Amino acid sequence: xxxxxxxxxxxxxxxKLLFDLLFEKITTTLQPESTVSVESIDVSCTDSTVQLxxxxxxxxxxxxxxxxxxxxxxxxxxxxQTPTIVALIHGDGNIADLSNTDLIEVTxxxxxxxxSIFNVSCTHEGYYGVIVDSGNDLTGKSEGRLATIDKPSxxxxxxxxxxxxxxxxxxxxxxxxxxxxxxxxxxxxIEVEILLDGAINFQTVDPSYSSSTNDTDNCMVRQxxxxxxxxTSGMYNATIRCKITNNEFPSVPxxxxxxxxxxxxxxxxxxxxxxxxxxxxxxxxxxxxYVKCEENIxxxxxxxxxxxxxxxxxxxxxxxxxxxxP
Numbered sequence: 001x002x003x004x005x006x007x008x009x010x011x012x013x014x015x016k017l018l019f020d021l022l023f024e025k026i027t028t029t030l031q032p033e034s035t036v037s038v039e040s041i042d043v044s045c046t047d048s049t050v051q052l053x054x055x056x057x058x059x060x061x062x063x064x065x066x067x068x069x070x071x072x073x074x075x076x077x078x079x080x081q082t083p084t085i086v087a088l089i090h091g092d093g094n095i096a097d098l099s100n101t102d103l104i105e106v107t108x109x110x111x112x113x114x115x116s117i118f119n120v121s122c123t124h125e126g127y128y129g130v131i132v133d134s135g136n137d138l139t140g141k142s143e144g145r146l147a148t149i150d151k152p153s154x155x156x157x158x159x160x161x162x163x164x165x166x167x168x169x170x171x172x173x174x175x176x177x178x179x180x181x182x183x184x185x186x187x188x189x190i191e192v193e194i195l196l197d198g199a200i201n202f203q204t205v206d207p208s209y210s211s212s213t214n215d216t217d218n219c220m221v222r223q224x225x226x227x228x229x230x231x232t233s234g235m236y237n238a239t240i241r242c243k244i245t246n247n248e249f250p251s252v253p254x255x256x257x258x259x260x261x262x263x264x265x266x267x268x269x270x271x272x273x274x275x276x277x278x279x280x281x282x283x284x285x286x287x288x289x290y291v292k293c294e295e296n297i298x299x300x301x302x303x304x305x306x307x308x309x310x311x312x313x314x315x316x317x318x319x320x321x322x323x324x325x326p
Contacts, residue, residue, distance in 0.1 A: 027207035030172060041065045041140030042283060050120050052150045052219060057117040059128040059144040066110065067091065069135030073106050073115060074143075077126040089113065090312045091135070091149050152188055153248040156181030158257035162282070165302035167267040168230045168312045171209050175300075176226040176289075179242035183223045187214055190225040195259075197237040197245045203242075206227055209298050223237070227237075231264055238262050270296040279314040286311075287325035307318030 008291040037325035046278040049055045064069070069091050074083035086099040095106055103124070105116040115128045129143030157315065163175040179190050190212070193202040207227035214223050226241070242257040263284035266272070270293035282289035290309040303309050303316035308325040310317035314318055321326050 010021075011147070016133045023305055031125055032301040033253055039139065041068075041134060041138050043130060043132055043140040043142040045129050045142040045144035047145045047147070049147045049149060052121060052148050053119060057118075057120045057124065057146045057148075059115040059146060061113040061115070061130045061142060061144065062111060063113060063130065063132055063140070065132060065138075065140070067134070068132050070133045071108075071161065072133075073113065073128070074131060075104075075126055075128050076085075079127070083127075083129070089130075094124070101156060115144075117146060120146070122148060123292065124148075125219065130171055138230060143310065148185065149248060150185045150220055151252045152182055152184040152246050152255055153220070154182045154255075156242050156244050156255050156257040158260055160240060160242070160260045160262070161300070162263065162302040163265075164229075164231055164262055164284075165265045165269075165298055165300060166233055166235075166269055168231070168298075171228055173228070174227075176211075176228055177240075178224060178226050180224045181222065181242075181244050181255065181257075182220050183214075183244050184246040185219050185221050186222065186246075187221040188244055188248070189242045191245070192225075192227060192229070193241050195241075196234065196240040202239075202241065222231070231262070233264075235262055238263055265291055265298050267298070267301050269293075269298045279309075282313050288324065290316075 005093050012172045036298050043061060045059055045061040048059055050057045063116050071089035071271065073087035074091065076083040076285070086097075086104055088098065089106070089108050093108055095108060097106065105118070106114075107114045112128050117128075125146055125148055127143040127145050129141060131141040133140070135261070142280045159178045161175045161177050163172065179192065181190065183190060192205040193206060194205050208230040209228040212225045214221050219261055224250050239259045239261055241259050244255040247251065263282050265282060265284070269291055278293055280290055280293065281290050288307045289300065289302045292301055300326040307316045308319040308322045309315075310322045
């Protein structure tokens with residue numbers, strides 16, 4: 001009794017100690033109980049990349065479950081979209097096909113679901129997967145992505161703008177030359193090559209300006225490549241062509257455009273030829289092209305197909321009115 005009384009008097013004389021003892025008791029009482037994580041079924045699906053209209057795309061899903069109530073085999077075109085059920089796999093292994101197509105085949109062996117997509121086209125790209133229900137509150141799901149690739153195809157178009165002025169340093173981007181074609185998927189590239197007069201082999205041109213625009217249609221990338229060339233006197237009578245290559249398909253030969261011959265204009269053309277008029281035949285192609293001089297600055301232009309430049313009247317005219325043109 002003497003010890004208890006002495007203890008109480010001690011605590012009364014030391015209130016901070018009394019507070020610390022009470023706080024320790026409260027915090028110990030409020031400690032949260034440990035939680036037990038809810039297990040789920042481990043499901044893992046592979047991705048697949050195939051060339052269009054060749055081999056089938058195959059998505060393989062591994063399911064770490066010895067038994068289950070139901071599996072949904074699903075497809076969606078993009079992330080965030082509600083998936084469509086293409087097949088049901090019952091607990092006994094029987095498969096109900098809901099795809100309404102012969103292009104999708106689902107097979108099941110213990111622990112593995114195989115989704116095969118035949119004659120793969122652009123519309124088949126997307127995410128294929130499984131959702132597993134064990135029947136005892138355990139679930140699992142996974143998806144694999146089917147992507148397509150394709151090699152360059154078709155032809156490549158080349159259009160050389162008639163403004164081809166030697167040594168001209170002003171970049172008139174609106175007069176750029178263009179090459180366009182299908183460069184494959186993933187995107188390949190377009191390059192410009194030149195064959196100098198008297199040379200045997202083409203060599204790659206390093207444009208002084210270039211830009212490219214890609215558009216995808218039916219999983220094929222089409223590119224419009226615009227460029228300018230710093231023309232020199234060594235390029236007289238040279239030939240230009242465009243080339244498509246794709247590093248994803250190294251064994252596929254390049255696709256070349258038709259060859260186009262340059263029709264160069266000397267930078268001082270207007271200083272030499274100016275006689276009070278504005279338009280003169282292009283010395284490199286006098287029938288189809290002409291030069292407009294504006295304040296002694298040359299501008300390369302071309303007549304429309306089927307007509308020729310008539311120097312007597314300074315306009316594009318019927319070719320039969322131009323004696324020097326066929």
